[in-house]
Amino acid sequence: MAIQLASLKSIPYFSGLSDTTLAPIVKYVFEKRAERGEILFFEEEPADVLYFVTEGVVKVFKTSADGKEQIFGIIRPGDSFNDVPVISGGKNLTSAGAMSAVTLNGIKKKDLEAIINENPQIALNIISVLSRRVKELMTLVEDFSFRRVSSRVAKILLEYMGKESNERPRLTQQEIAAMIGTAREMVGRSLKSLEEDGAIRIERNRIIIADQRILREMAGVS
Amino acid sequence: MPENPIIDETKCDGCGLCVSVCTCGGLEIKNNVVTSIAGVKCGWCTMCELVCPSGAISCPFEIVIEDSEA
Numbered sequence A: 001m002a003i004q005l006a007s008l009k010s011i012p013y014f015s016g017l018s019d020t021t022l023a024p025i026v027k028y029v030f031e032k033r034a035e036r037g038e039i040l041f042f043e044e045e046p047a048d049v050l051y052f053v054t055e056g057v058v059k060v061f062k063t064s065a066d067g068k069e070q071i072f073g074i075i076r077p078g079d080s081f082n083d084v085p086v087i088s089g090g091k092n093l094t095s096a097g098a099m100s101a102v103t104l105n106g107i108k109k110k111d112l113e114a115i116i117n118e119n120p121q122i123a124l125n126i127i128s129v130l131s132r133r134v135k136e137l138m139t140l141v142e143d144f145s146f147r148r149v150s151s152r153v154a155k156i157l158l159e160y161m162g163k164e165s166n167e168r169p170r171l172t173q174q175e176i177a178a179m180i181g182t183a184r185e186m187v188g189r190s191l192k193s194l195e196e197d198g199a200i201r202i203e204r205n206r207i208i209i210a211d212q213r214i215l216r217e218m219a220g221v222s
Numbered sequence B: 001m002p003e004n005p006i007i008d009e010t011k012c013d014g015c016g017l018c019v020s021v022c023t024c025g026g027l028e029i030k031n032n033v034v035t036s037i038a039g040v041k042c043g044w045c046t047m048c049e050l051v052c053p054s055g056a057i058s059c060p061f062e063i064v065i066e067d068s069e070a
Helices: A005-009 A019-027 A083-088 A109-118 A120-146 A149-160 A172-180 A184-195 A214-221 B017-021 B047-051
Strands: A028-033 A040-041 A049-055 A058-063 A069-075 A097-098 A102-108 A200-203 A205-210 B027-030 B033-036 B061-065
Touching: A005 A019, A019 A028, A019 A109, A049 A083, A049 A109, A069 A184, A083 A109, A083 A120, A102 A109, A109 A120, A149 A172, A149 A184, A149 A205, A149 A214, A172 A184, A172 B047, A184 A200, A184 B047, B017 B027, B017 B047
Parallel strands: A205 B061
Antiparallel strands: A028 A102, A040 A097, A049 A102, A058 A069, A058 A097, A200 A205, B027 B033
């Protein structure tokens, strides 16, 4: 399927470029489709292709040795992924998987280099995209390094747990994230961790405080 | 407690990302706005809330103490 100029223009890498500039770039761009749950690439494989999402949602993640998954980003239409290893050279830093049926535009590493060499404006756009990415990752690093997110999630649960059966409070993961100043992904991970520790159980749309003592210990409150 | 995700129609831009990630087929776009499909039980995976770029979907959790469940 032919790649449309309009589709490229919606990607931050190519914003502000004229049709004349973009027209020769189209030939380097190819389309890839994947079904929900399909792995697009694995970390540590050679980084050969930069992808842009045109339809659907992609998760970029790492998996620990014991199988725990940490999502680094949710990539929506217009956003790119696998930029850093493709530009810097080397292997994929993360894995990527389709969260829905997805349509991607891809550019091979060698072609991207040719495009950048011919179009300095694209290099500036890429710097802007990568700067935003560094900012997002710095926030994540901060969460990992200086904040005990699990402990703060535990504290929120203790503060909000229902004291009376007819007045049970409700919170979304997004609201918890906003309350403790972290990313929503970190809240999901913390809830899983609290569940593994036996402090809570998650049953569909209920977080059940299974062991208040453990939860208090996690929260650092007596 | 709601049985389906809460949708703020004023925020929804009808992009359909939530529909594309929904594992139980419980969402659809009608008149450019997402709606829950009646009769489909939501599994509360919260993926729709996670991917929504405009914050139009909420999947709240009720927080209860074990011995107050009854």
